[in-house]
Amino acid sequence: EDGYDLWLRYRPVQAERTGDYRAQAAQLVAAAATPTQAAARDELLRGLAGLLGTAPRLSETVTRDGAVIVGTPSSSPLIAKLRLHTLALGREGYLIRSVSVEGRQATAIAANDDIGALYGAFHFLRLLQTGQPLQNLDIRESPRVKLRVLNHWDDLDGHVERGYAGASIWDWHKLPDWLDPRYADYARANASLGINGTVLNNVNSKALSLTPMYLEKAAALAEVFRPYGIRVFLSARFSAPIEIGGLETADPLDPEVKRWWRAKAGEIYRLIPDFGGFLVKANSEGQPGPQDYGRSHADGANMLADALAPHGGTVMWRAFVYSHEEPDDRAKQAYSEFVPLDGKFRDNVMVQVKNGAIDFQPREPFHPLFGAMPKTPLMMEFQITKEYLGFATHLVYLAPMYQETLEADTHRRGPGSTVARVIDGSLHGYALTGMAGVANIGADRNWSGSHFDQANWYAYGRQAWNPSLEARDIAEEWVRMTFSNEADVVAPVVGMMMGSREAAVDYMTPLGLHHLMGRGHHYGPAPWIEGGPRADWTSVYYHRATGEGIGFDRTASGSNAVAQYAPPVARRFGDLEQVPEQFLLWFHHVPWDYRTRSGRPLWDELVHRYTRGVDYVRQMRETWRGLDGRIDAQRHAQVAAFLAIQEKEAQWWRDASIAYFQTFSGRPLPAGEAPPAHSLDYYRSLEFPYAPGDGR
Ligand code: BDP
Numbered sequence: 001e002d003g004y005d006l007w008l009r010y011r012p013v014q015a016e017r018t019g020d021y022r023a024q025a026a027q028l029v030a031a032a033a034t035p036t037q038a039a040a041r042d043e044l045l046r047g048l049a050g051l052l053g054t055a056p057r058l059s060e061t062v063t064r065d066g067a068v069i070v071g072t073p074s075s076s077p078l079i080a081k082l083r084l085h086t087l088a089l090g091r092e093g094y095l096i097r098s099v100s101v102e103g104r105q106a107t108a109i110a111a112n113d114d115i116g117a118l119y120g121a122f123h124f125l126r127l128l129q130t131g132q133p134l135q136n137l138d139i140r141e142s143p144r145v146k147l148r149v150l151n152h153w154d155d156l157d158g159h160v161e162r163g164y165a166g167a168s169i170w171d172w173h174k175l176p177d178w179l180d181p182r183y184a185d186y187a188r189a190n191a192s193l194g195i196n197g198t199v200l201n202n203v204n205s206k207a208l209s210l211t212p213m214y215l216e217k218a219a220a221l222a223e224v225f226r227p228y229g230i231r232v233f234l235s236a237r238f239s240a241p242i243e244i245g246g247l248e249t250a251d252p253l254d255p256e257v258k259r260w261w262r263a264k265a266g267e268i269y270r271l272i273p274d275f276g277g278f279l280v281k282a283n284s285e286g287q288p289g290p291q292d293y294g295r296s297h298a299d300g301a302n303m304l305a306d307a308l309a310p311h312g313g314t315v316m317w318r319a320f321v322y323s324h325e326e327p328d329d330r331a332k333q334a335y336s337e338f339v340p341l342d343g344k345f346r347d348n349v350m351v352q353v354k355n356g357a358i359d360f361q362p363r364e365p366f367h368p369l370f371g372a373m374p375k376t377p378l379m380m381e382f383q384i385t386k387e388y389l390g391f392a393t394h395l396v397y398l399a400p401m402y403q404e405t406l407e408a409d410t411h412r413r414g415p416g417s418t419v420a421r422v423i424d425g426s427l428h429g430y431a432l433t434g435m436a437g438v439a440n441i442g443a444d445r446n447w448s449g450s451h452f453d454q455a456n457w458y459a460y461g462r463q464a465w466n467p468s469l470e471a472r473d474i475a476e477e478w479v480r481m482t483f484s485n486e487a488d489v490v491a492p493v494v495g496m497m498m499g500s501r502e503a504a505v506d507y508m509t510p511l512g513l514h515h516l517m518g519r520g521h522h523y524g525p526a527p528w529i530e531g532g533p534r535a536d537w538t539s540v541y542y543h544r545a546t547g548e549g550i551g552f553d554r555t556a557s558g559s560n561a562v563a564q565y566a567p568p569v570a571r572r573f574g575d576l577e578q579v580p581e582q583f584l585l586w587f588h589h590v591p592w593d594y595r596t597r598s599g600r601p602l603w604d605e606l607v608h609r610y611t612r613g614v615d616y617v618r619q620m621r622e623t624w625r626g627l628d629g630r631i632d633a634q635r636h637a638q639v640a641a642f643l644a645i646q647e648k649e650a651q652w653w654r655d656a657s658i659a660y661f662q663t664f665s666g667r668p669l670p671a672g673e674a675p676p677a678h679s680l681d682y683y684r685s686l687e688f689p690y691a692p693g694d695g696r
C-alpha cells in the first residue's frame with residue numbers, strides 16, 4: 001500500500017462484523033439525478049463493496065430488510081414520506097437514523113440538500129470503517145463553522161511554498177484540457193471531512209493567476225469539485241490592476257481600480273458561477289497592499305468585498321502582518337493594526353488570523369485578536385503543513401495543538417469565552433464563520449509526504465466541522481480507517497500520536513521558547529541566528545539569552561504584549577507565579593537558577609525537557625517496531641525509516657540547543673544527562689541542503 005487511498009481505503013471489515021453489516025446494508029435506495037447524488041451513490045457502492053466484499057443491490061424502493069435510503073425530501077419520495085425533521089440541520093447537515101419502512105428495517109441518510117446527503121454517506125461509511133454498530137442509529141450532524149477551507153500555498157510553476165509532499169497537485173500546464181483523476185479523489189477526501197472550500201494558489205500570489213488563461217484552468221478544477229460541495233477561491237494580488245490591468249495605481253479608493261476589480265469579479269463569475277472569493281495577504285512580508293497608498297486594511301478589503309458582493313463572494317483578509325519599521329515586539333503588530341478597524345469591514349469580509357501571534361510555532365499562546373474584534377468575523381488559520389515541525393519526516397500529530405488553541409479561554413465575555421466560540425460565531429454572533437488550514441498536500445503518491453501527515457489533514461477537516469471534537473477521538477477514527485481496527489494496533493498508534501506534538505515542543509522549543517529554527521528554510525536548530533535584514537527574523541530576538549537568564553519579557557516591564565489579552569488572561573500570563581509553564585519563556589525573562597515547578601532550576605528543566613523529547617521519539621520507534629507484521633509492509637517500512645530520521649534530528653535539536661545555551665548559562669549538565677555529541681561549532685557549521693521555502 002502506498003497511501004494513495006488515504007482514510008478511504010475501504011478494506012474488508014473484520015470478519016466477525018461482516019455478516020451483521022451485510023444484513024444492515026443489503027440494498028441501496030439512492031437517486032443519482034444530480035452529480036452530487038451520483039457522488040453519494042457511487043461512494044456508497046464503492047465503499048460498501050470494498051468493506052463488505054459485495055456491493056448492495058440498487059433498488060427503487062425498499063423490498064427487504066437492511067435497506068439504506070439516501071436523499072433529501074425532494075430527491076427521494078421515501079425520505080419525504082419519513083418526515084424526518086431535517087430542516088434544523090441547515091443546508092450541509094444530515095441525519096442518519098434507523099427507521100422502518102412498511103415493516104422493513106432500514107437506515108435513512110437524510111438531508112435538506114444533496115451535499116448534506118453526501119456528507120451523510122461518508123459518515124455512514126465511517127461507521128463501518130471504524131467498527132461501529134449499525135443498529136438503532138440516531139445521528140444528527142451539522143457543521144459548526146460555515147466556511148471550512150484549505151489554503152494551498154501553491155505557485156503557478158508547481159513549487160509549493162512550505163510544501164513537503166512534492167510538487168503542486170495542480171498541473172496548470174495541462175489544465176484545463178487534462179483533468180487528472182487525482183482532482184476528483186482530492187475532492188472526495190475533502191468532502192469526506194466536510195471541507196467546502198479551497199484556495200488554489202499561494203498567498204504570496206502572482207497576478208497571473210487572475211488572467212483569463214489561468215481563470216479557465218481554475219474553472220476546470222471548480223467543475224470537478226462542484227459535485228463534492230467544494231468552492232474554489234483564489235489568492236488575489238493587490239497590485240494586479242497595475243500588473244495585468246495596465247493601470248498606474250492599485251489604490252483601493254481610486255475609481256478606476258474599483259472598476260477594474262468589479263470587472264474582474266464579473267469575469268471570474270462568468271467562468272465560475274459559485275466562485276468563493278479572494279484570500280489576500282497584503283502589506284505583509286513585502287506583499288503589496290492598501291498601505292502602499294496610505295489606506296487601511298479595511299479600505300483594501302472593502303474595495304474587493306464590494307466587487308464580490310453582487311455575486312455572493314467573500315474576502316478572507318489575512319491578519320498576518322508585520323511592518324517594516326522595526327517593532328518592539330512583532331507579536332503585538334496584528335492586534336495593534338486590526339483592533340482599531342473593528343466594525344469597519346463590509347459584511348462579506350472575514351479576517352483570517354493565525355492561531356498564534358508569531359508564526360505557526362510548535363507552541364504559541366492563542367492569538368490576542370481572538371475575542372478582541374466582536375464586530376468582525378475572525379476566521380482561524382491553522383497550518384497543516386509542518387513548516388516549523390519537522391517537515392514531512394517527523395511524526396507530529398497536530399490535532400492536540402489545534403485543540404489547545406480552540407479550547408483556550410479569551411475571557412472576553414467572561415469565563416468560557418473560548419477561541420472555539422469566537423470561531424464558530426457563538427461568542428459575538430458573527431454571521432460569517434470560517435476556518436482555514438494551510439494544506440500539506442502535494443503530488444506525492446501518499447498526498448502528504450508521509451503517512452502520518454495524512455492524519456493532520458484529516459484532523460483539521462474534522463475540527464473545522466466541529467471545533468469541539470477531541471484530538472484523541474479523531475486519532476482513533478483515523479487509525480481505524482487508515483491502518484487497522486485491531487485494538488492492539490489502534491491503542492499503541494493513537495498513543496504515539498497523542499504525545500507526539502508535546503515531544504516536538506520538548507526537543508525543539510521547550511518552556512515557551514520559539515522561532516529558533518534555521519533561517520529561511522526553517523529546518524533544524526539554529527538558536528544562534530543573528531544579524532541580517534530584520535531583527536525579528538533572527539533567533540536571538542526571540543530567546544534573548546544572556547549570562548543572567550533567558551526568555552522574552554512580554555510583561556509590563558518588557559514589551560507588554562500581555563496587555564493585548566483580556567485582563568484575567570493578561571494577569572495570568574504576566575505573573576511569573578501563574579503563567580502556565582509551557583509559556584514561561586514566551587512571556588518572561590527568567591534567571592538560569594529560577595526554580596521551575598518541578599523543583600529543578602530553569603537550566604536543568606530545559607535540559608530535562610530536551611532529553612524527554614528525544615526519549616519520546618525513541619519510544620515511538622520501539623512501539624512501531626512492535627507493530628511489524630500488523631501493518632502492511634510498505635507503509636510500515638516508510639514510517640519506520642522516517643522515525644529513525646526523527647530520532648536523529650530530535651537528538652540534533654537537543655544537542656545543538658544545549659551546546660548553545662550552555663554558553664550563556666555556564667552551568668554543568670544535570671547528573672545523568674549526556675553531553676552533546678559534538679561541539680557547538682560543529683552544529684553551527686551544518687547546512688540544510690534544500691527546502692521548498694518561499695519562492696518570492
Ligand atoms: C510563514 C512562512 C511564509 C509565509 C508566511 C505567511 O514562512 O513562507 O508566506 O508565513 O503566512 O509561516 O504569509
